[in-house]
Amino acid sequence: MKISHYQQPNPTRLLRSVAEKLHPKRFPKMSGRMAAIVAFLIDARVTRPTIAEIVRAIVCSPRIQIAASQK
Numbered sequence: 001m002k003i004s005h006y007q008q009p010n011p012t013r014l015l016r017s018v019a020e021k022l023h024p025k026r027f028p029k030m031s032g033r034m035a036a037i038v039a040f041l042i043d044a045r046v047t048r049p050t051i052a053e054i055v056r057a058i059v060c061s062p063r064i065q066i067a068a069s070q071k
Contacts, residue, residue, distance in 0.1 A: 019044060 019042040024035035032047065039046035049057075 015042075018042065 022038055022042055023044060024030050024038055024046050027035075030038070036047040036051055038044075040051040
């Protein structure tokens, strides 16, 4: 049996590296909409409100819950 000395990259370090490389601050000509999307994907807070906050507000809206319960 051959033993491989290759180690899998640390997932935390890998995600942090990707987030640093894709962070919208590195791309000054990136549109605000694209910056919000990239920030959402790398779990960064670049825009106010964030996409996650907008989705949470829509999903938790009483009107949405009432409409869903009437179906």
